[in-house]
Amino acid sequence: MSSSANEAAARASAVSEMGRTIPTDAEVPHSEGVRWGMVVDLDRCTGCQACVVACQAENNIALNEEQRVLERRAKTWIRIERYWEGEFPNAKARFIPVLCQHCGNAPCETVCPVWATYHNREGLNVQVYNRCIGTRFCANGCPYSVRYFNFWNPEWPEPMNNQLNPDVTVRTKGIIEKCTFCVQRINRAHVTAGTEGREIRPGEVQPACAQSCPTSALVFADLNNPESYPAQLAEAEADRSYTLLEHFGTDPGVIYLKKVDPHAEIHEDEHAHAGAHA
Amino acid sequence: MQEPVVADTKTSNRELLDFVFAWPAWFFAVGGALNGLLVAAFVVVILMLMFGLQFLGYSHPVYWGFLIVNFVFWIGVSHAGIMVSAILRLTQAEWRRPVTRAAEVLTIFSLLTAVQFPLIHSGRPWRTMYWTFPYDWNRGAWPNPRSPLVWDPSAIFTYLTSTILFVYVALLPDLALARDRAPNPVSRAIYGVLAMGFRGTTRQWRIQTVAGLLLSAIILPIFVSVHSIVSWDFAVTSVPGWHNTIFAPYFVIGAVHSGVSAVVTVMIVMRYAFGLKRFITRDHIDSLARLLIVVATVWLFFFLLDFFFGLYGTEPAEVDTWQRRLVEPPWVVIAITFIICAYIIPVPMWMFRAIRRNFFWMFVTTILVNVGMWLERYMVVVPALERKSGLTFTYGDYAPSLSEFILVAASFALVILGFLTFSKLLPIMPAADIKEGQILADRIRVGRANVPAAMRE
Numbered sequence: 001m002s003s004s005a006n007e008a009a010a011r012a013s014a015v016s017e018m019g020r021t022i023p024t025d026a027e028v029p030h031s032e033g034v035r036w037g038m039v040v041d042l043d044r045c046t047g048c049q050a051c052v053v054a055c056q057a058e059n060n061i062a063l064n065e066e067q068r069v070l071e072r073r074a075k076t077w078i079r080i081e082r083y084w085e086g087e088f089p090n091a092k093a094r095f096i097p098v099l100c101q102h103c104g105n106a107p108c109e110t111v112c113p114v115w116a117t118y119h120n121r122e123g124l125n126v127q128v129y130n131r132c133i134g135t136r137f138c139a140n141g142c143p144y145s146v147r148y149f150n151f152w153n154p155e156w157p158e159p160m161n162n163q164l165n166p167d168v169t170v171r172t173k174g175i176i177e178k179c180t181f182c183v184q185r186i187n188r189a190h191v192t193a194g195t196e197g198r199e200i201r202p203g204e205v206q207p208a209c210a211q212s213c214p215t216s217a218l219v220f221a222d223l224n225n226p227e228s229y230p231a232q233l234a235e236a237e238a239d240r241s242y243t244l245l246e247h248f249g250t251d252p253g254v255i256y257l258k259k260v261d262p263h264a265e266i267h268e269d270e271h272a273h274a275g276a277h278a
Numbered sequence: 279m280q281e282p283v284v285a286d287t288k289t290s291n292r293e294l295l296d297f298v299f300a301w302p303a304w305f306f307a308v309g310g311a312l313n314g315l316l317v318a319a320f321v322v323v324i325l326m327l328m329f330g331l332q333f334l335g336y337s338h339p340v341y342w343g344f345l346i347v348n349f350v351f352w353i354g355v356s357h358a359g360i361m362v363s364a365i366l367r368l369t370q371a372e373w374r375r376p377v378t379r380a381a382e383v384l385t386i387f388s389l390l391t392a393v394q395f396p397l398i399h400s401g402r403p404w405r406t407m408y409w410t411f412p413y414d415w416n417r418g419a420w421p422n423p424r425s426p427l428v429w430d431p432s433a434i435f436t437y438l439t440s441t442i443l444f445v446y447v448a449l450l451p452d453l454a455l456a457r458d459r460a461p462n463p464v465s466r467a468i469y470g471v472l473a474m475g476f477r478g479t480t481r482q483w484r485i486q487t488v489a490g491l492l493l494s495a496i497i498l499p500i501f502v503s504v505h506s507i508v509s510w511d512f513a514v515t516s517v518p519g520w521h522n523t524i525f526a527p528y529f530v531i532g533a534v535h536s537g538v539s540a541v542v543t544v545m546i547v548m549r550y551a552f553g554l555k556r557f558i559t560r561d562h563i564d565s566l567a568r569l570l571i572v573v574a575t576v577w578l579f580f581f582l583l584d585f586f587f588g589l590y591g592t593e594p595a596e597v598d599t600w601q602r603r604l605v606e607p608p609w610v611v612i613a614i615t616f617i618i619c620a621y622i623i624p625v626p627m628w629m630f631r632a633i634r635r636n637f638f639w640m641f642v643t644t645i646l647v648n649v650g651m652w653l654e655r656y657m658v659v660v661p662a663l664e665r666k667s668g669l670t671f672t673y674g675d676y677a678p679s680l681s682e683f684i685l686v687a688a689s690f691a692l693v694i695l696g697f698l699t700f701s702k703l704l705p706i707m708p709a710a711d712i713k714e715g716q717i718l719a720d721r722i723r724v725g726r727a728n729v730p731a732a733m734r735e
Contacts, residue, residue, distance in 0.1 A: 072337035072674045081671035107516050113409050113427035115419055134401015136341035141515040145339040145672040151332040173330035174401025245667055248516050
C-alpha cells in the first residue's frame with residue numbers, strides 16, 4: 001500500500017522528464033486510505049496547557065510575549081479554551097483544547113485563491129507557506145478560528161534560537177499558519193517505514209500535543225484504521241462523542257468526547273451564546 | 279425631461295474645452311495637497327511591505343477591516359458610471375448628456391483605487407501575481423477557481439477594461455475637437471494621435487455611435503456581476519451575518535445608491551470649479567435626485583430583507599451578529615449614523631422640489647449618503663468577524679489604526695487626483711454629445727405650455 005522509496009524515486013524521475021521539477025502531492029510518499037485524526041477526551045482534560053507549550057516548542061511558533069497576547073496576535077496552534085459553568089461559588093471551569101480540525105469538508109480550502117491550503121491524501125488540511133500570499137480569507141472562513149496570521153517576522157533572542165526544530169519551517173511575515181498535526185513527524189515515519197519496507201504502525205506517530213498530554217486526553221491515530229485505539233475509542237464512546245460546531249458541516253477530523261451531565265441546567269441564552277452545538 | 283437650448287456650437291466648444299487648456303492656480307494647490315496625502319500613504323505602504331501588517335488594527339480573529347471596507351466602497355462608487363451612462367443612454371434620457379463622462383471617469387478612477395486595496399492588504403503583495411494570472415506552470419498550480427477572490431479580479435478587470443473602452447469611444451470626437459483647438463503643436467500632436475484620425479465623416483460617426491450603444495448593452499451584465507461577485511467574497515463563507523443569499527442584489531443596489539450620489543457631488547463641484555454653470559443645471563441635479571429616491575428606497579428594502587432573513591431564520595449565531603450590529607456599542611452608534619445618513623435625512627429631503635433644485639443641499643445630502651454607505655460596509659464586514667462562531671473564547675474586537683485612516687483618506691485623494699488630472703488633460707464634458715443634444719433640442723407646444731423636446735431620426 002505504502003509507496004516504497006524506489007517507487008517514489010522512479011515516479012519522481014518520470015515526472016522530471018516531463019519537465020516538472022517538483023513532485024505533485026500524489027508522488028510524495030503516503031499511505032492510501034489513511035485519515036489522520038485525533039480524539040480529545042474532555043473528561044480527561046485538566047487544562048494544564050502542556051500541549052500548548054509542546055506545540056510551541058515543536059513547531060517553531062513565535063514567542064507569545066505579553067504584548068502579543070494583549071493585542072490578540074499571539075499564535076497558539078492548539079489553544080485551551082476555558083469556559084465557566086455555573087455561578088460562583090458553584091462555578092466549574094471547563095476546558096476545550098481547540099486545534100485545526102483538519103476538516104474533510106474544509107471552509108478554508110475553498111476560499112484560498114492560490115491553493116495555499118488544500119487537502120492531502122492522508123486527510124490533513126495542509127498549509128503551503130511558500131504559496132500563501134496572506135489574503136487571510138481562510139482565517140475568516142474558518143469557524144474554529146484556528147488559523148493565525150504572521151504580522152511580523154518571528155525572532156528568537158539568544159540562546160532561544162538554539163531550540164528551533166530543524167524539521168519545521170520558520171514562517172515569514174505575511175502568511176497564515178496553523179496546526180499541521182506535526183506533519184514533519186508523519187513524514188519522518190513514512191521514511192522510516194519505507195526503508196524498513198513496512199506500513200506505519202498504529203501509535204508510531206504522535207504529534208507533540210498528544211505526546212505531552214499527561215492525562216492522555218489527546219490521542220492521535222488513523223481514524224480509518226479499525227485497529228487503532230482512537231478509532232475504537234471513538235466507536236466505543238459513541239454516546240460521549242461529538243464534533244465541534246457540527247452544524248457547519250465541516251466533517252472535522254478531531255472528535256471530542258464529553259459526558260453530558262444530565263443534571264446540568266441549560267439556560268436558553270447561555271445555550272445560544274456558547275454555540276448551540278458545542 | 280428634455281434639454282433646452284443653452285448655447286450655440288461656438289460657445290459650447292469654447293466653454294467646454296476651456297479648462298483643458300487653462301492652468302488655474304487652485305489646480306496646483308489642490309493637486310499638491312492631495313499628493314501630500316498620497317505621500318503619507320506611500321510611507322505607510324512601504325512600512326507595511328518592510329515590517330509586515332503589524333501597523334494595521336487587525337488581530338485574531340478579525341483579519342479584515344478598514345481596507346476591505348474601503349475596497350467595497352470604491353467598487354460601489356464605480357457603479358455610478360455605467361448606471362448613469364449606459365442605462366440612461368439605452369433609455370434615451372436626454373438629460374444624461376453632461377453627466378455621462380464625469381460618471382464614467384469616476385468609475386475608472388474608483389476602480390483603479392479599489393484594486394489597490396486587496397493588494398496592499400494581502401500579507402505578501404509581491405507574490406500576488408499567481409493570484410490573478412495563471413502563471414505557475416512549473417508546479418502545475420493554478421489559481422483556485424472555487425475562491426471568490428479569483429472571481430473578483432476577473433470581474434473587476436473586465437469591468438475596468440470595458441469602461442475604459444466605453445469612455446474612449448465616447449471621447450473620440452472630443453479628442454478631435456481638442457486636436458483642432460490645441461494651442462501648441464505638441465498638444466496638437468498628442469491629441470491627434472489619441473483621436474485616431476477622427477474627422478467627423480458620416481461613416482466615422484455611425485461607427486462611433488453604434489460602438490457606444492453596443493458597449494452600453496454589453497457592459498450592463500458586467501456591471502451587475504462586479505458587485506455581485508464582491509458580495510460573494512462574504513456570502514460564500516459560512517460566517518454568520520455574511521452567509522446570505524440576498525447579498526448580491528443588496529450590494530449592487532447599494533453600489534448604485536452610493537455611486538449615483540457620488541456623481542451628483544462631482545457634478546456640483548465641477549459646475550463651480552470648471553465654470554460649467556451653463557451646462558450643468560438645476561434640471562440635471564433634479565433628475566438625478568429623483569432617480570436617487572427610487573434607488574435609495576430599493577436599497578433600503580434590500581437592507582431590511584437582509585435583516586429580516588437574519589431574524590426569521592432564528593439561527594442563534596445570525597441573530598447574535600445582528601444584535602452586535604444594531605444594539606451593542608460601539609456598533610449601535612455606527613448603525614444609527616449609517617441609517618440616518620444613508621436614508622433618513624437625504625430621501626425625505628429629496629422629496630421637496632426646492633431641495634432637489636438646490637445645489638448646496640444636494641451637495642450636502644449626497645455627501646451624507648456616501649458617509650452612510652461607507653459605514654454600512656463597515657457594519658456588514660467587521661461585526662460578523664468579531665463574533666464569528668459559537669466559540670466565545672475567540673471573540674475579539676477590531677479598532678482601526680492610524681495607518682488605516684491614512685490609507686482610507688489617501689484613497690479619496692487618489693480618486694480626486696485622478697479625476698482632476700483627467701479633466702485637466704482631456705475634455706471632461708462630452709462636448710460632442712452635448713452639442714448633439716443642442717441640435718436635437720426643440721420646443722413644442724403642449725396645450726398652453728411651451729416645453730423643451732427632442733427631435734429623433
